Amino acid sequence: MEPLIQLRNMEKVYEAGGSKFYVLRRVSLEIQPGEFVTFMGPSGAGKSTLLSIIGMLDGSWTGEYYFNGEPVHRLNVKKRNELHKANIGFVFQSYHLIDNLTVFENLEIPLSYKNVPHKERVSLVCDILDRFNIVGKKDLFPNQLSGGQQQLVGVARAVIQSPKLILADEPTGNLHSAQGEEIMELFRKLNEAGTSIIQVTHSERNAAYSHRVIQLKDGWVVSETSNAARVG
Amino acid sequence: MADLLRDMRYALRVLLRSPGFTAVAVLTLALGIGANTAIFSVVNAVLLRPLPYPESNRLVYLGEWSEQVPEMSISMANFNDWRAQNTVFESMVGYQSDNVVLTGRGEPERLRLRRITAGFFPTLRVRPILGRELTPEDDKVGAAPVVLLGEGFWERRFGRDPRIVGQQLVLDQQSFTVIGVLPSRLHGSLRQMDLFTSLWRLEDELGGESNRGSHPGIYAYARMKPGVTVDHARAEMKSIARHLDELYPQSNGDDSVVLQPLLDAIVEDVRPSLLVLMGAVGFVLLVACANIANLLLARGVERHRELAVRIALGAGRWQLVRQVLTESVLLSLAGGMLGLLLAVWITAALVRGTPMGVPRMDEVSADRSVLFFTFCLSIVTGVVFGIFPALEASRADVQETLREGGRTGTAGGGRRRLRDFLVAAEVAVSLVLLVGAGLMAKSLFRVLQADGGINPANVLTARLSLPDAKYNDDAKRRNFVSQLVLKAQSLPGVEAAGYKNPLLGGAQNAYVIEGRPLPPPGRLPSADISRVSPEAMPVMGMRLLSGRYFDDHDNENTQHVCIIDETFAKQNFAAGDVLGKRIYSGGPPPAGQEPDWLTIVGIVAHVKNYGVDQPSRVEMYVPEAQRPAGGGSIVVRSAAATDPAALTTGLREAIRSLDPDIPLYEFRPLEDIVNENTASRRLSVLLIGSFAVLALLLAAVGVYGVMAYMVTQRGHEIGIRMALGASQREILEMVFRQGLRLALTGIAAGLAGAMALTRLMSNLLFHVGALDVPTFATGALALAAIVLLACWLPARRATRVDPIVALRYE
Numbered sequence A: 001m002e003p004l005i006q007l008r009n010m011e012k013v014y015e016a017g018g019s020k021f022y023v024l025r026r027v028s029l030e031i032q033p034g035e036f037v038t039f040m041g042p043s044g045a046g047k048s049t050l051l052s053i054i055g056m057l058d059g060s061w062t063g064e065y066y067f068n069g070e071p072v073h074r075l076n077v078k079k080r081n082e083l084h085k086a087n088i089g090f091v092f093q094s095y096h097l098i099d100n101l102t103v104f105e106n107l108e109i110p111l112s113y114k115n116v117p118h119k120e121r122v123s124l125v126c127d128i129l130d131r132f133n134i135v136g137k138k139d140l141f142p143n144q145l146s147g148g149q150q151q152l153v154g155v156a157r158a159v160i161q162s163p164k165l166i167l168a169d170e171p172t173g174n175l176h177s178a179q180g181e182e183i184m185e186l187f188r189k190l191n192e193a194g195t196s197i198i199q200v201t202h203s204e205r206n207a208a209y210s211h212r213v214i215q216l217k218d219g220w221v222v223s224e225t226s227n228a229a230r231v232g
Numbered sequence B: 001m002a003d004l005l006r007d008m009r010y011a012l013r014v015l016l017r018s019p020g021f022t023a024v025a026v027l028t029l030a031l032g033i034g035a036n037t038a039i040f041s042v043v044n045a046v047l048l049r050p051l052p053y054p055e056s057n058r059l060v061y062l063g064e065w066s067e068q069v070p071e072m073s074i075s076m077a078n079f080n081d082w083r084a085q086n087t088v089f090e091s092m093v094g095y096q097s098d099n100v101v102l103t104g105r106g107e108p109e110r111l112r113l114r115r116i117t118a119g120f121f122p123t124l125r126v127r128p129i130l131g132r133e134l135t136p137e138d139d140k141v142g143a144a145p146v147v148l149l150g151e152g153f154w155e156r157r158f159g160r161d162p163r164i165v166g167q168q169l170v171l172d173q174q175s176f177t178v179i180g181v182l183p184s185r186l187h188g189s190l191r192q193m194d195l196f197t198s199l200w201r202l203e204d205e206l207g208g209e210s211n212r213g214s215h216p217g218i219y220a221y222a223r224m225k226p227g228v229t230v231d232h233a234r235a236e237m238k239s240i241a242r243h244l245d246e247l248y249p250q251s252n253g254d255d256s257v258v259l260q261p262l263l264d265a266i267v268e269d270v271r272p273s274l275l276v277l278m279g280a281v282g283f284v285l286l287v288a289c290a291n292i293a294n295l296l297l298a299r300g301v302e303r304h305r306e307l308a309v310r311i312a313l314g315a316g317r318w319q320l321v322r323q324v325l326t327e328s329v330l331l332s333l334a335g336g337m338l339g340l341l342l343a344v345w346i347t348a349a350l351v352r353g354t355p356m357g358v359p360r361m362d363e364v365s366a367d368r369s370v371l372f373f374t375f376c377l378s379i380v381t382g383v384v385f386g387i388f389p390a391l392e393a394s395r396a397d398v399q400e401t402l403r404e405g406g407r408t409g410t411a412g413g414g415r416r417r418l419r420d421f422l423v424a425a426e427v428a429v430s431l432v433l434l435v436g437a438g439l440m441a442k443s444l445f446r447v448l449q450a451d452g453g454i455n456p457a458n459v460l461t462a463r464l465s466l467p468d469a470k471y472n473d474d475a476k477r478r479n480f481v482s483q484l485v486l487k488a489q490s491l492p493g494v495e496a497a498g499y500k501n502p503l504l505g506g507a508q509n510a511y512v513i514e515g516r517p518l519p520p521p522g523r524l525p526s527a528d529i530s531r532v533s534p535e536a537m538p539v540m541g542m543r544l545l546s547g548r549y550f551d552d553h554d555n556e557n558t559q560h561v562c563i564i565d566e567t568f569a570k571q572n573f574a575a576g577d578v579l580g581k582r583i584y585s586g587g588p589p590p591a592g593q594e595p596d597w598l599t600i601v602g603i604v605a606h607v608k609n610y611g612v613d614q615p616s617r618v619e620m621y622v623p624e625a626q627r628p629a630g631g632g633s634i635v636v637r638s639a640a641a642t643d644p645a646a647l648t649t650g651l652r653e654a655i656r657s658l659d660p661d662i663p664l665y666e667f668r669p670l671e672d673i674v675n676e677n678t679a680s681r682r683l684s685v686l687l688i689g690s691f692a693v694l695a696l697l698l699a700a701v702g703v704y705g706v707m708a709y710m711v712t713q714r715g716h717e718i719g720i721r722m723a724l725g726a727s728q729r730e731i732l733e734m735v736f737r738q739g740l741r742l743a744l745t746g747i748a749a750g751l752a753g754a755m756a757l758t759r760l761m762s763n764l765l766f767h768v769g770a771l772d773v774p775t776f777a778t779g780a781l782a783l784a785a786i787v788l789l790a791c792w793l794p795a796r797r798a799t800r801v802d803p804i805v806a807l808r809y810e
């Protein structure tokens, strides 16, 4: 089977005052469809950077990147955006819901950018509200929700367009452990239903939910460990 | 007081800490307040400041009124009866304006003269600065001719030599004794007078008691007794006039009285345009206020935490409001001071740019009331633009703000709505101004396009007057004029020359048509009648519609003829049945003798004598040779390349060779004279147009500010949206949609406002409706375009938001 993601010799450099600063060094890795992968590593290791590149928010890097066989490194911005829009959902540490939109409207955003007709949009949002058990919150604004509820909406927003891949950067970083667990359970269910997931986390407990842990340090991939227990 | 001082000190520190903001705000305010101060100093000097006479509010102006001529001069007999019978005036005096020629002291000079009745200056409570007043003994038939000098003339011509009193001046060939000099502390038209002399000495020429139907250009001033109101005075004068109508139905018909406060009479023509200007410039200031309120609101976001902390530390709501208001008033006072400097400069430019004929412009100065106005305006301005941010600040939600911590919150939806509202209001007000300016400009365009009935290109005019003493019979006058025209015609470059009296317009004369029943007395129709040499009409480009122009055969020995204009023809005759009809001009025909009938030989296009946008009357022309009179204008059409200076010299030499004592004066291209009618209109268009542009700029800056702020504020949101798959186009659309929403709200409000307000200026418009759809539509479109343009930069900035950066900061 073709890998979902294939990186070869990916490098990213920041130039500051004439000196170059490598954030990613010769990163090569493959992620298969249906995999649940965790990036770990100390602060500043380049985890978020790598996630943005995979999520196609960041286009300035060198190396090769195949998404589903498509050579991302050869695509122009527009094509890349389309690929991103069609396949990838984001979940953020600080949720990043839009403050002055209701839960319902927040969930609608990704659909509106995919030109989903209004009727279908409404039914999709209703479905997802149902699935995530937040129907009662649909008319509330983000600041009227608890952190866990906000992240629930954040995840719901990421999955509403049924992406192939969910990218989550420290999704439970701002949550109590109980709330965090709820989100991780959600991820597991989604993964079991076939969605690939890449998460960044500092928590071993969260990492345990995934199939594979990739360690980064100073921009280098330093180790890969399979969670044999989970692969079962 | 100590609190206030502390607030001020603190406010000063806050303002100095952000010099960029402070500079922009002070400059914007200076522009707004400066423009307002400048226009106000004109309004103040022209409309508000009392005339320079003690208790001038008791002075009134009087004229006669009739159905046909709503503002007619007063017949001498009526004047005497009014004066004798009224109980409301302390004194009532008459005057008549004229030009005379001073000779015997070097180059002959034409001077402005006012004939006044004795008591004229005592009525105004003005005393001569030298010599004595005009006494009743000076002011009757047969009295020795005496003259008073205006201070300006005294200074200019005699270097303020006090020995002038007692000397002789030869005016129109008659010798006058100088008895005194009047101060220049007079209102505009009087101050410009060179000479004052007796009116009643000419009683016989003015028609006297016996000729009540003659209205020889006399108007009156009166001083009301203390406690008498204008309404009361007017009512009594009207009842006196009604009584005279009953006694003298033949001459008076249904004549009545026009009575107005003197100040109103002087300024009423310019009042509407000045008030419109004042309103327009006030709008500019409103837009400026909205802009600064917006800046303050934006800054308020940064200060939110400071204010929240203050509240947490126990500051009362009112204390916060006061703190923030102190800041804004301080700002506007600084703007006001700078504005005052700006105003001095703008005012000077205005006074220089204003056409002649706007009364009292020479009295414009920055006096105490202007300073007071600017001061109050600054305070009010500060409160107006400060009140929104102040209230906003006082409403700060302490808990939320402090909990939000460092987040430059997307909080404050209320604040954003307020800023949106302010910007929409700016757009609305700018649209009102733009539409107003558009209507004025369109009117001006229509005026310039309109057919005035003459073609002034390449026509030079000059005036002359023939003194009665020397040119005392028709033959002499006729001879002089025809000689002069002949000489003018032979000058190099001259294509044709003629003579017309008066140059534009005419003396109003009642007329009667042969074979028609005589209307009741006082109801005779009248026409503007002017005397022309045969060439004058073609020289001025008047278009012959049928029949013929006058020619050399229309002289004293041939049938008396006239040419009428098309309106005369339409009003009185069936089409095609005009030529050959006969009319009598000069009141009802004398009983018992054959009237001096004038046969109509031609019809010309109507001439808009007083400007195409002014009412004009029915017109009629007679040959100068058949009805010579004392003075008029020479009109000369030359080849386009002719040097006007050479032409002027040529004409001067021509007249000197005929009579060295008669000056030609007021050499002016006919085009200038015609353009003068549009000068004040052009100035209004220029001013309102500049105000509209200024408001538009400010509004554009306001829109830009709000949109840029929105993009910054929502950079985070935009980042999220991009991470969720929004394309650049969708982000652009989002920003533009927001801008368009502002624009449309503002434009809708602006259109409604313009509809309500342009009606107030409808009497300044010409051939354009106050609700002219194209102007409204163009204004709205232009504004929408400008708003979108102002959105362009922020929108582009929005598309450049880097989602990684925008989302990173947590």
Ligand SMILES: Nc1ncnc2c1ncn2[C@@H]1O[C@H](COP(=O)(O)OP(=O)(O)OP(=O)(O)O)[C@@H](O)[C@H]1O
Pocket (backbone or CB within 6 Å): A014, A016, A023, A041, A042, A043, A044, A045, A046, A047, A048, A049, A050
């Ligand atoms: N715009 C930038 N300019 C220069 N250096 C940058 C920029 N953005 C990120 N970096 C650097 O890149 C490195 C990797 O950053 P990244 O955010 O990927 O780390 P991280 O592994 O996600 O860390 P954390 O666990 O703290 O989130 C860091 O050293 C950071 O300082």
Ligand SMILES: [Mg+2]
Pocket (backbone or CB within 6 Å): A047, A048, A049, A169
């Ligand atoms: Mg990170």
